[in-house]
């Protein structure tokens with residue numbers, strides 16, 4: 008596939024500070040009490056849990072047991088939008104809570120913690136991004152869902168890794184040139200698959216960027232029959248070695264549907280809970296990462312997703328803490344690009 012590369016100055020953004028992985032120890036006794044408390048509060052508040060695949064398995068299990076959802080960010084947005092609950096408890100990171108608020112201004116959106124950020128969101132400051140867009144008015148602005156409400160308000164389209172390629176192909180059919188933000192690896196992957204003329208912001212996901220092609224090569228030698236599953240936020244050299252590249256939902260389906268017994272998985276290892284559920288007899292191995300100072304060999308877990316736990320989820324429901332608030336005028340603008348994401352039938 009031919010690709011069009013446009014050379015322009017892309018703003019250089021400082022790498023965000025990464026928090027240490029939060030380890031919250033909850034013993035069996037407390038766990039049971041918290042689960043019962045959360046179940047009671049969900050009923051009392053007419054609330055439902057909408058959780059991401061990367062969150063703690065206790066939260067995923069509880070969401071499923073109580074009529075909530077565990078999924079990727081596109082389905083989380085859809086589910087929250089269609090559900091009749093007054094309160095959505097979004098277990099994930101802040102942009103997911105903000106997306107829920109953009110789509111459901113009348114609902115209360117709670118999060119276990121408002122400190123759960125995302126390196127992609129942090130790497131795309133709204134002011135710098137707006138200036139960049141202003142410099143390229145001829146381009147249609149397409150942003151990944153992993154962005155703030157302000158960035159979504161500046162965008163023409165919001166996409167997720169589930170529908171990004173199809174949306175870009177649709178825009179190419181209309182003769183559009185694209186300004187893409189914030190993930191550079193996903194941007195380059197879309198460009199390589201579609202040949203679109205894309206100007207790419209230089210953000211990255213700290214979890215996926217750490218997967219290493221050399222380590223993956225060595226691991227493949229040890230498991231020659233394994234299929235390699237890669238999320239497109241990983242670097243190109245890792246993507247090149249994949250049998251399947253796709254969103255979290257696509258990778259889960261691959262584990263279920265492919266005949267292989269062993270899978271090497273290059274995405275956050277929180278996904279192993281759902282993969283183990285849909286294919287309990289299969290072997291799942293985390294792809295190798297460099298990590299901080301190249302000392303971390305298998306810590307493929309998002310430090311912000313790890314901030315969600317049963318204790319702060321229970322507290323959010325009990326105290327009404329962790330409520331997502333967004334400026335209604337900005338949210339109204341962001342609704343236009345976000346709605347396009349939900350309504351797009353590719």
Ligand code: SF4
Nearest residue numbers: 100125126212214309
């Ligand atoms: S895994 Fe990466 S993209 Fe997902 S929330 Fe964490 S930092 Fe953001």
